Amino acid sequence: MSTETGESTALKPDESWETVLSTMHGARSALYTAGSTAILLMWAGIISIAYLAQYAVSTFATDFADQNPWYPGPLWAIITFLGVIGSMTIGYRAGRAVSPGLAMQSAGIRVFAYWMTVIVAAGLLPGAAGLWNEAGAEKVPFVLMGVIALGYVLFGIMHRTVIAVFGVGMAMAFYIPHYLFDDIAPAVSGIVMLALLAAIVMWVRRTGEW
Secondary structure (H helix, E strand, O other), X not given: OEOOOOOEOOOOHHHHHHHHHHHHHHHHHHHHOOOHHXXXXXXXXXXXXXXXXXXXXXXXXXXXXXXXXXXXXXXXXXXXXXXXXXXXXXXXXXXXXXXXXXXXXXXXXHHHHHHHHHHHHHHHXXXXXXXXXXXXXXXXXXXXXXXXXXXXXXXXXXXXXXXXXXXXXXXXXXXXXXXXXXXXXXXXXXXXXXXXXXXXXXXXHHHOXX
């Protein structure tokens, strides 16, 4: 290593080791978080649509909502499933662009297994609580969103802070309005998620990190 004056300098052993570790960590994180920003944008978008769709049904299709009070359960189950499949697809394709070799395959399998575990847990927990029926289906979204948000927080803690922040924001957007705004809670949640989507877009424009 040379300085601006042409003098040769050498890194100390501990500095060299720090550099190696930092490089390895950066490469590893790039494999596991490939496409993560696009995934966050996708989730913010589809969850906003789900919130607003739920509000639209309860407001403009009251007969249907009264006859089928369990409809939020299937709605959120479908949204959650599509979101996880979309996350894995985007992550796999982005990862292939970063590194098409065995390292990417290994990382892809681990990420796939992680999110499949999350989605299975999101489905099993409502069942274990006896919610997969007409009487309890209204509460299913509360469990689904909690599990998915926790999945994002844990994944973000391990690999990328913004992912954990998104998980916390997603949980707050869901739970706080439902405890404060009653009937208009889905609309408020949808607006909050749109604001979170805008924040992600601004963050991308500022940092350029996809």
